[in-house]
Amino acid sequence: GNSVTQMEGPVTLSEEAFLTINCTYTATGYPSLFWYVQYPGEGLQLLLKATKADDKGSNKGFEATYRKETTSFHLEKGSVQVSDSAVYFCALLTGTASKLTFGTGTRLQVTL
Amino acid sequence: EAGVVQSPRYKIIEKKQPVAFWCNPISGHNTLYWYRQNLGQGPELLIRYENEEAVDDSQLPKDRFSAERLKGVDSTLKIQPAELGDSAVYLCASSLDEWQGFGGYTFGSGTRLTVV
Numbered sequence: 351g352n353s354v355t356q357m358e359g360p361v362t363l364s365e366e367a368f369l370t371i372n373c374t375y376t377a378t379g380y381p382s383l384f385w386y387v388q389y390p391g392e393g394l395q396l397l398l399k400a401t402k403a404d405d406k407g408s409n410k411g412f413e414a415t416y417r418k419e420t421t422s423f424h425l426e427k428g429s430v431q432v433s434d435s436a437v438y439f440c441a442l443l444t445g446t447a448s449k450l451t452f453g454t455g456t457r458l459q460v461t462l
Numbered sequence: 463e464a465g466v467v468q469s470p471r472y473k474i475i476e477k478k479q480p481v482a483f484w485c486n487p488i489s490g491h492n493t494l495y496w497y498r499q500n501l502g503q504g505p506e507l508l509i510r511y512e513n514e515e516a517v518d519d520s521q522l523p524k525d526r527f528s529a530e531r532l533k534g535v536d537s538t539l540k541i542q543p544a545e546l547g548d549s550a551v552y553l554c555a556s557s558l559d560e561w562q563g564f565g566g567y568t569f570g571s572g573t574r575l576t577v578v
Contacts, residue, residue, distance in 0.1 A: 354504075384566060393466075393553060394505070396566035439504050449495070449518065450567060452504030 352377045354440050356453035363430055363460050371425040371456045373414075373440035381442040383407075383416050383423040384450070388437045397425075397438070430460045464488070466570035468554050474576045480542035483573045487535070487556030494531060495567060496539050497553040505553055511537065544577045551575070 357372040382401045386394040398407035403418035412427045440453040467486040497505035510518040513534035531537040555567040
């Protein structure tokens, strides 16, 4: 079956530090890959996506590249801000499953 | 454009009591999903609708959970009777159709259920 593995949190960084949150997946077929963000007290928001190998998704300074050879979709940002503090979820979607499969989430806390 | 609207935002009930959650998806979105998110975990699908038809309810605990989507628009998720282990955030999401879901779902803010 499909599964997503994320690095455990919390991840605590100082403002302007470089961020990497690791995500690897197992899937049948050719999944689309997503990063969702959940701010405190809010629902999930789509941050970025990639639909095929070597695609790079980007949004709000965040980037992730779909690496089929390593089955990975690591999230990166060059300079985090306090406002980036949230829980980040990696997810995949395949046509055969027709449902988003999420990782367990990684909490990011950015301090001044 | 209004997003996915869920109500109530919070609900506290005693165990064995019934509870219902309501979701209004984005206008024109044919596919509707109910997810459950346990504390510290990622969301897990409970049921998926294509218009008014439940096409995937394999993860829905049918002994106590039920859902409906009359007229293929709003949806209601019900638990009767609730158990302590049902405490979670219940998320509704929608997409234009199953294939447009590859562009990402739109999630509501969720209903946080606490069973005491």
